[in-house]
Amino acid sequence: MTITESAAPPVLSLRGITKNFGAVAALADVDLDVGAGEVVAVxxxxxxxxxxxxxxxxxxxxADAGAVRFQGEEVALESPAQVHALGIATVFQDLALCENLDVKANLFLGRELRPFLLDDVAMEQQSxxxxRQLSAKIPTLKVPVAALSGGQRQTVAIARALLxxxxxxxxxxxxxxxxxxQTAEVLNLVERLRDNGLGVVMVSHNMADVRAVADRVAVLRLGRNNGVFDARSVSSxxxxxxxxxAADNAVSKRASRLAAGTEES
Incomplete structure (x- = not known):
């Protein structure tokens, strides 16, 4: 199994991340590196x-154990607000958008610009x-999110994360x-994020999507690392x-045959 490392220094680096829920080990000694301008699929x-x-x-x-380095400095990830202020943004699967509000209101929800009153002009300009940074296909900021397609909603959620x-x-x-x-639209957004120099961590179960945009693929199995692959050269x-x-089983079986003397090394 070929394991590759990114040539660029990582903007985000995890070492030995461990998380237990009672007797259940959800993560054990997980490592992960993400470079600027790189898409790492998990x-x-x-x-x-x-x-x-x-x-x-x-x-x-x-995390119960382990270290996180961000832009070369060791950091503690203590709360969603602190992590976002640090420079790590997250778009969860449920998107957390308010469907009755328009695009601009969703982008600035909880982060409204208000020197005294709401600064609608500045918020519209930033929106x-x-x-435009994402080459988004949204014709107006006044449309309610409920009227947008799935791909457009994902665009709004990603744009909000970029604030x-x-x-x-x-x-x-x-x-x-x-x-x-809509999937093609979102994958184009992921490529746009990479082109803009961001490090992107994309969790996905869709192998076609992973092969389409990822630079490296990090595999987790039973809470542990089980390989980091160059997406351009590894097979699905x-x-x-x-x-x-299956790869672990193949290695284990070969080791057993070698130990038994039924196969030459």
Whole structure:
């Protein structure tokens, strides 16, 4: 199994991240590096620890052990607000948008610009700047989110995450439940984020989406690292084997044959 490392120095680096829930070890000694201008896909079966890892990076959970370095400095991820202020933004699968509010109101919900009263002009200007940065296909800021497509809603959620100029953005299943055209729209957004120099962590179960945009693929299995692959050279079969443990079984069986003297090294 070929494991590769990114050539660029990581903007985000995790070492030995461990999280237990009672007697259940959700994560054990997990390492992960993310470079600026790089998309790292995190994949794994149900129960592999993907959601727990995202929630630790988002400040929702605190790791029981391990170290996090951000832009070369060791940091503590203590709360969602502190993590966002640090420069790590998260878009969860449920998006957390208010469907009765328009695009601009959703972008600035809880972060309204108000020197005295609401600064609608400044918020509208920043909204269009964010959407242009993503080449978003949203014709007006006045449309309620309820009237947007799934891909457009994902665009609004990502644009909201970009407020505050983050260096890393976490995307939790960004194409789940989307159609073909909407999925292509979101994948274009992911590429745009990379082109703008952000480090992107994309949790996904869709291998086609992973192969389309990821630079590296990090596999979690039963809460542990089970390989980091160059997305350009690894086969989908090898990734699936790492996810399911088939690769580990093959290595174990060969080691047993070697030990028994039934196979030459």
């Amino acid at each position: 994949v794994g079966d149900n129960g592999a620890g993907k959601s727990t890892l995202v929630k630790i990076l988002a400040g929702v959970y605190r 269009w700047e964010l959407l 505050g100029d983050p260096k890393v953005i976490l995307l939790d299943e960004p194409t789940a439940a989307l159609g073909v055209a 079969e090898d990734i699936v084997a790492a996810i399911t443990g």
